[in-house]
Amino acid sequence: MADNKVYRASTTAPVNIAVVKYWGKRDPKLNLPTNSSISVTLSQADLRTLTTASCSASFDGDSLTLNGQASDISGARTQACFRELRARRAALEAADSSLPKLSTLPLKIVSENNFPTAAGLASSAAGFAALVRAIANLYELTDSPSELSLIARQGSGSACRSLFGGYVAWRMGDKADGTDSKADLISEASHWPNMRALILVVNAAKKDVPSTSGMQQTVATSGLFQQRISQVVPANMILMEEAIRKKDFPQFAEVTMRESNSFHACAADTYPPIFYMNDASRAAIRAVEAINAQAGKTIAAYTYDAGPNCVIYFLEEDEATVVGAFHRFLSGVSGWKASAAEAKSSVELPENIAGILKDGVGRVIQTGVGEGPEKTDEFLIAEDGQTVQR
Numbered sequence: 001m002a003d004n005k006v007y008r009a010s011t012t013a014p015v016n017i018a019v020v021k022y023w024g025k026r027d028p029k030l031n032l033p034t035n036s037s038i039s040v041t042l043s044q045a046d047l048r049t050l051t052t053a054s055c056s057a058s059f060d061g062d063s064l065t066l067n068g069q070a071s072d073i074s075g076a077r078t079q080a081c082f083r084e085l086r087a088r089r090a091a092l093e094a095a096d097s098s099l100p101k102l103s104t105l106p107l108k109i110v111s112e113n114n115f116p117t118a119a120g121l122a123s124s125a126a127g128f129a130a131l132v133r134a135i136a137n138l139y140e141l142t143d144s145p146s147e148l149s150l151i152a153r154q155g156s157g158s159a160c161r162s163l164f165g166g167y168v169a170w171r172m173g174d175k176a177d178g179t180d181s182k183a184d185l186i187s188e189a190s191h192w193p194n195m196r197a198l199i200l201v202v203n204a205a206k207k208d209v210p211s212t213s214g215m216q217q218t219v220a221t222s223g224l225f226q227q228r229i230s231q232v233v234p235a236n237m238i239l240m241e242e243a244i245r246k247k248d249f250p251q252f253a254e255v256t257m258r259e260s261n262s263f264h265a266c267a268a269d270t271y272p273p274i275f276y277m278n279d280a281s282r283a284a285i286r287a288v289e290a291i292n293a294q295a296g297k298t299i300a301a302y303t304y305d306a307g308p309n310c311v312i313y314f315l316e317e318d319e320a321t322v323v324g325a326f327h328r329f330l331s332g333v334s335g336w337k338a339s340a341a342e343a344k345s346s347v348e349l350p351e352n353i354a355g356i357l358k359d360g361v362g363r364v365i366q367t368g369v370g371e372g373p374e375k376t377d378e379f380l381i382a383e384d385g386q387t388v389q390r
């Protein structure tokens, strides 16, 4: 009788938000970037992907279900991840004939986010990191997170940074085959554990240009971008690593804001131009400037990815000042933690700014720096191979 045993493994993986931005590919096929980048991994208590990977001879071909919907796995990125992970498992099987030949079995993957997809938060980073980590667990690969980041990078560039918690660098590398373009840890979350993030989820009227095509248009048409990759980013990488190592928030904040501005300036310098920020995004920048001006020092930093949502980094000791300034007029939107109502802030935001934010912000997420992927006994696929209905 054929062995129809179902093998399975589960993991969670976090979202990360870059403070030195990845924007531009030097090799779209291998997903190699034009510059290095740095991110902060956010807590999985608030934002995480849970993925179960399983394999069995009883499955009918490879499949992937995301948030209850069958997902197309024929794309080159998902195929590259499957192929590389299977090759690593096959190498283990070749070295030890007692191992079951999992590399030859169909894969069934089921994945869920604990945050609404409608929030418009980039979930591809957590998604591909979880996919790669879950299959690596299933195959009992001994590869380090950095080695696995080489695979996750081919799913989505920013995903390579979600294989670690804390403060993470993606080193661009210079080899043509991409074997040195991988993530590594700058500092554990515990090194600077009081980093917090407030995410203002902004209502978007239309769909943004996807990051993959947006960055390729920038590479092809922006002159400013050449200066960014040759001078701006290399300098910011040094400053940001130093700021993290020294736990120097003002330096961390200034580089974070300059990086966001530089990336969005390059988007605007793309021909035709790409605009990710809207009126509410720009109002949030003014709000952060007002907070810093009234505090008399830099206690908050804004950053934006390929969309209008604002991520504001600050330290726990400044939570009342920063969170209170926004909660005062955004108390009606969902997502606040109970403590936000008690946050007393001396900061008064100008009325016109508060008004635009009130109209434009749909919900908030309060979170902070967090840990990398974690193995879990929570399964989205049952022992018999059936998808768990939730």
Ligand code: DP6
Pocket: 017, 018, 020, 021, 022, 023, 031, 037, 122, 124, 155, 156, 157, 158, 159, 211, 212, 213, 304, 305, 306
């Ligand atoms: C603006 O990782 O989504 O968030 O590699 O094409 O999948 P692909 O791009 P993706 O780009 C993210 C860009 C960014 C900045 C960043 O996360 O560094």
